[in-house]
Amino acid sequence: MADQPESYSHPPQSGILARIRGVAPTLTATHSRIAEAILADPATVAGSTITELAERCGTSLTTITRFCRELGLAGYPELRLALAAEIGRTDSRPPQDPALIAFSPEDPMSAVLRSLLVTDLHAMEETAAQLDLAAVDRAVSALVRARVIDVFAVAGSAGVAMDLQLRLHMIGRPCVLWTDVHNAICSANARDHRDVALAISHTGTTAEVVEPLRIAKERGATTIALTNFPRSPISDVADIVLTTAAQDTPLRAGAQAARHTQMLVLDCLYIGVVQRTHDASQRLHATASDALVKHRLPNR
Incomplete structure (x- = not known):
């Protein structure tokens, strides 16, 4: 039996955003809306009730709970804890500005170097956080x-x-x-x-x-x-x-x-x-x- 994501052995606070991105291609349309809302603004979701998130995504409380269980979590409270823990980890580093990961023909090499450094370090940190x-x-x-x-x-x-x-x-x-x-x-x-x-x-x-x-x-x-x-x-x-x-x-x-x-x-x-x-x-x-x-x- 493969070590599949349905049986996560790492703690729920480990790399929850990376986990969501990893399963995103296989989610249903409804679950995709929930995932998009979380990835777009994890801090807001961490501070929201399950009812508020359900209303924002146009879905039911039961569907939110099913989404959490699909991630290997017990329920919505555990999702909020995982998001809060991840936000706490990322608060200590510079934000990953979308402008930093795009290149233009006019960019100096110093800007290219910083973009590469920010994106690669961020990816490695997220990989380490979610690695089983x-x-x-x-x-x-x-x-x-x-x-x-x-x-x-x-x-x-x-x-x-x-x-x-x-x-x-x-x-x-x-x-x-x-x-x-x-x-x-x-x-x-x-x-x-x-x-x-x-x-x-x-x-x-x-x-x-x-x-x-x-x-x-x-x-x-x-x-x-x-x-x-x-x-x-x-x-x-x-x-x-x-x-x-x-x-x-x-x-x-x-x-x-x-x-x-x-x-x-x-x-x-x-x-x-x-x-x-x-x-x-x-x-x-x-x-x-x-x-x-x-x-x-x-x-x-």
């Missing part, structure tokens, strides 16, 4: 036990996946990145209960990634998905679902927007593996570094 650490722990355990680790990723997600593959190789973990769907399917077909398949897709809808993960699951491998949208198709074929909280911006959409948040989660997995295999990992890392010294040019 129990799921991360299960993923690390699976990676440590794995005979073979297959990683499926394409396009922008392949860049962060390659970094993970190289680092795991350096500490002796048998990890292979597949970016071609035909090769990925062939490798997935050869997996069994001793193996792990990790798929990375920002949208969770990339067929070239979802299909090999599905095959690996059918063959008995432990399957892990890293996505921004926990109710996307990739989650249906994953035993463990890890989520990011990136937001698309005008010039950075999809995997481009998610790159730093994906790397944050993959760093957690890598460090977790190193912690559990510390002596062997340290030894292999040191000997690999020594072996690579002769390939470095001297400094001037």
